Amino acid sequence: MKKTLISYLFIVCMAQAQEYNFNVLDGINESLRIVEVAYKSGAEEKDRYHFEKARAYSDISMYLASEQDGIGSKIFAIRSMNSASKALGGLKGIDPMEFISDEKFEKLTGLSLKEVNERLQYIRENKGENCAPDELAKTEAYYEALFYEINKEKVNRVVLMKLYNDVVNNSFSAQEKLRSAIDNKLECYTGKTQIVQAQVQEEKPKEEEKPKEESIKEEPLMVTARIHFDFDRYNIKKEYIPLLNQVVKTLKENPSVKVRIEGYTDNIGSKAYNDRLALRRAQAVRDYLVKHGIEESRIETVGFGKEKYIADNKTSIGRFTNRRADFIILRLSSQ
Secondary structure, eight states, rough: HHHHHHHHHHHHHHHHHHHHOOOOHHHHHHHHHHHHHHHHHHHHHHHHHHHHHHHOOOOHHHHHHHHTTHHHHHOOOOHHHHHHHHHHHHHSSSOOOOOOOOOHHHHHHHHHHHHHHHHHHHHTTTTTHHHHHHHHHHHHHHHHHHHHHHHHSOOHHHHHHHHHHHHHHHHHHHHHHHHHHHHTOOOOOOOOOOOOOOOOOOOOOOOOOOOOOEEEEEESSSOOOOOEEEEEESSSGGGEEEEHHHHHHHHHHHEEEEEEEEOOOSSOOOOOHHHHHHHOOOHHHHHHHHHHHHHGGEEEEEEEEEEOOOOOSHHHHHOOOSSSHHHHEEEEEEO
16 A cells, blocks of 8 residues: 555656646655655665665755756656655665766866775675665765766756765765675675574662763764865855755754764865864854854864865865865764
């Protein structure tokens, strides 16, 4: 019944998209609704890979809409619905995908995709779908968005680099998780259940229960949130305002979380100067969140300056990529 329902919804949405050319907001809302239907119907447990891909496609659809790319937003909204339908159907196997030409990407950005392509191929061929379904799904979704952007007649370089960073970060996470599964001979990789010998322990007198202490657990932000800055500047560029507004909305909907904003720079200038500049970038983002209703007590700021580069500083695009502010969620939980 559930599978029939979601298949029907997907077919209806596809028909509407083709016949009526539904507007961008309708597409985003419908993809979000169907992902929610899939979640409530147990798709996350039934097929984690396709469910996470549906969520990632939905995030991409919202991001492209914020960049005024209505066509791309519709494309990835439909892909989100499709993956949600697959998750409910419990389909197995990795979706086919086309790899980007490294020569074309390097010509546009000065960066190489060779290592990324090889890493993704390795993950796909070594049971990454089983051992790192979340990370692989996100890597592939953002890779497809990268493929879409690079083949547009007029490429948006800011969007291109943002998607590239998402692919790199998620593929690294997937690779590390897969390697851990291989090294530890986990069931997801070997297919064999590990039997752990239980140790018998003497019963100890029950101690008085102590109040549960509040602990803080770090996890990625629920929306893709990374913004970049012009050289020697810490003012927020107007194209990132829709993204920050989405962060504000997410934090308002989740009052139990705090966020740490990390500021970074490229490699030009002294360490002392860049440390100050990195912190100012983080503080500028904090000020925007506070101005739009987020309590300052929920926000930490830190500046790393000339550290933790995510791109090569030899090119202008690489340096622009490194001049950024990242968001880390600090979710409060009880032990």
